Amino acid sequence: MTMPTAEVSAVRSANWCGCIPVVVNLAPTSLSSPTMPPPLHRMVSRMSYLHLGLADEVKRLYKFAPATLSFGFKRGGESGSLLTGSAPRDENISKGDGEHSAGESDDSNRTTSPNIIADTAKYPVCWFEDESSGMALRWHMFAGVLYDIMKDRKKSSEALPWRLRVHFTSYPTHQILSFANGNVPQTLEHMFNNSLKQALFLQHGSSKVAMGLSKASHQKLWDAIVGSHYALYEEINGDGLQSCGSKHNGGENIQYVPVRVMVDNKPALQRPCTVFVEETNSVKRTIGDLLADWLPDKLGGETSLVNNKDVSVSVQGISLSLSIPILDVWKCLCHP
Template sequence: MSAFDIAISETIWDGKLPLQVTFHPTESISSARTPDPIYIEVARLSYLSLLTHQLHSIYTGLGIQTQPENVWYDYNGEPLKWHFPIGLLYDLYNFPISQVPTFGEKASLPWRINIHFDEFPIDKILRNPTLDTTQDMFMSMLKEADFLRHGTTKRVMNMSKRDQTQLWQSLVQGKYSEYWSVNKHLLENGQLARHIPLRLYMPYKCPPIQELVPGNTEEHPLLIGDAMTRILPDLFPSDDQEECDAIPVIHGVPLPLDTPLGWASDNLCFADNFLHIVISKKGTDNGLDT
């Protein structure tokens, strides 16, 4: 991890989003009256099931009983995938597009989402969004990232139960040092990565795009633009941003196409060691046309 920059890594880890969580008008609850919206700040790298865990004590104090396996959230009527990091969800549904110098000027915060307790949309999102299932999904992504990087899942599979618990709990509790004391062993290899763990997201309802993207070679360090042109040539006909119809966004920031791909993988990946990049089209307020 010679390209690792701890200052950038810590900044990403500390990234937060303010949320306004409101009961959907159709919800039937045990409380005498519908509670006011709750304003809460969450980590961009966190997950909606962790938000549910945070809200539980608040709602309990209001006399509202919650069952985590039935709780789900929507934004503008669209159910939110609980196994996606919250920061990715925000970028996917909200990040406005203009020219790069003014990128993000129209961003609306806090992000206003609705919470539901009934009529779980099993046809649109995975069932049972609890802490345990979220942890299982997180570990599955780590295994996949490990395989793409190294051609084997031995690093994840050989982790002790203690290290697995520490990795997850440090994410839950926001403890950067404890997380990286374990995660660094999943990334360090002494060799170039075989492939870059990378997923692309096209707003709104397209499934994630994942293709094998080779890691750096000794002769030619790959750039983000190389990966975009390889996977989405219609939107990225070249590595010249002026000639492209879209912009890659990660952690709420437009990513220059001349960014080294290996550097991005070392420094900009999410807690599951994937680069989750939203592809947003220029000149629209809500991403790509659906």
């Protein structure tokens, strides 16, 4: 039975409202000021990237960082400009802005405006670290996915708020990807577009759908990510992609959906997944079917997975029954 379109849209809309309370501190190794700035609090959308959701906080903390970045770029001549790949400090940011206190609530619930990252030259190269584990966080993954990975390593009492450190020095190129030419927003956008093209190719088996998206549609999708704007995303997802043959909402004619499985913070498995059990072409494939098929050596089949209390399966931070059809999960909880 296919889920009604209205129900699918309602679940997706509620999912887009999901946020993570984050506390971000400046890493001591990136401090050049005599005093450490106070921590900054922010609600970050699960559907965003950390560098987007914490753009304001990054710029506020950057003025306390050293003038020379160890990422390989240094300040330029007398005008204070930077060589390609680094970011000038915003001298218009007042000390009061930089010392934004944890008690101020006006910033904590804001979504990121596209204007915050419009001037790509002013976004400093930085990286985030999970405080409790000390792990460098992979910036090309959505904030919700990163949090879910880190949450499994913490005690339940330590899971929220999510405490992060932002670094402006000692970029760990051996652990996480670098930003192309030091341009943070542009690299994020390119990474998102590439992921979208990969997903559409996995779903349709060709690049025709991805190539059919107009430049304006790509821009609207990216603006939806930057601003956590579900209505704008749905405008393209429901109309633009569907007109290219995606049939995302109704589920008709869908044979494959793109699935990415992450196990214990290891490299993801990314493949097209058939929505029906191949032998029947009518029985919907479930989460349990997929995991038993993709991870037989690790999980030992679906029965072993069900009985293994050390194994948990979640999508968008929600623990799901292994009996739920993959198609329903994809329609309701897929990432942009």
